[in-house]
Amino acid sequence: MIGQLPSRTDVRLHALDSIPPSLADKTVGQGKLLRTDALKSLLESSPIPEDGWVVIFDDDATFARSAPSKFLDIAKSAGLDLAGPAIEVGQPFSHDHTQVRPASVARTVQFVEIGPVVAMSPRAVQVLLPLPENFGMGWGLDVEWTQAPNITRGYVDATPILHHGKVGASYNSEVERKRLEEILESYGLQTITELLGWKQSWRPWERRAPWLASAER
Numbered sequence: 001m002i003g004q005l006p007s008r009t010d011v012r013l014h015a016l017d018s019i020p021p022s023l024a025d026k027t028v029g030q031g032k033l034l035r036t037d038a039l040k041s042l043l044e045s046s047p048i049p050e051d052g053w054v055v056i057f058d059d060d061a062t063f064a065r066s067a068p069s070k071f072l073d074i075a076k077s078a079g080l081d082l083a084g085p086a087i088e089v090g091q092p093f094s095h096d097h098t099q100v101r102p103a104s105v106a107r108t109v110q111f112v113e114i115g116p117v118v119a120m121s122p123r124a125v126q127v128l129l130p131l132p133e134n135f136g137m138g139w140g141l142d143v144e145w146t147q148a149p150n151i152t153r154g155y156v157d158a159t160p161i162l163h164h165g166k167v168g169a170s171y172n173s174e175v176e177r178k179r180l181e182e183i184l185e186s187y188g189l190q191t192i193t194e195l196l197g198w199k200q201s202w203r204p205w206e207r208r209a210p211w212l213a214s215a216e217r
Contacts, residue, residue: 001062002026004069005055012045014038034171035115036135043129054120054129060165061116064088071159072119078106078202078209080154081124082145085117088160097155097196104157105202108211111195112153114142116163124151139176140183146195147187152211155198 002011014029016038028045029038039056048054053072063069063085075083086100087093098113112118115138120128127148135141145151184192202209 001057004063004067006068006072009055010046010052012042014042035137036131036141037133039138040131040133043131048125048129051122052125053122054125056115056118056120058116058165061161061163064160064162069159071156074106074156074158075119075154076121078154078156079152079212080106080108080156081121081151082112082128082153083119083121084112084155085159085161086155086157087116087163091161091163092166093163095192095196097198100157100160101198101201102157103201103203105204105206106154106156106158106209107198107201108152108154109196109198110153111146111192112142112155114138114145116165117161118142124148127151136179137171137176139173140180143180143183143187143189143192143195
């Protein structure tokens, strides 16, 4: 994953166990922490530039194509503030609308899942960070993100990822599910499916994303 990111990326890793020597220069934190606590520590370990994008990624995800990824370039071109790369067909996933769609460069959605990879534009960084304390693995935080105003959310289908791990296999998903249900109830929602699906797609034959073109009219 690191090799597929832009060459000047400020990479910050957290090691749950021992630190591999090859990653020592990029490892900022170490120890058994749940996801949001580890991410919060990484994000706050040094300032984020005002024009900087933040990409959060799990250790079991890589881009499907071996070359450096154009994920961020496409997310920027599509005007997305909160973006996920779509998951390649056949890979483990939590929600169907996160899977890659044919004949699509990118698409806008109401809900972008917190993992396994999610990117925030500088505007989203100002609105969605810092991460909250004691939020476990993060289930439900992405539901709260849907309430943030003036944030364009979407998935990039042109740069799919491979998800090498089984969803929720290494932690207590029941605790996470209970928190998710409480958050959904607080917004008057019964299930997360009420947030799923997509709005518009950017087709490969279109010069630019249709939601940007319509905004200029």
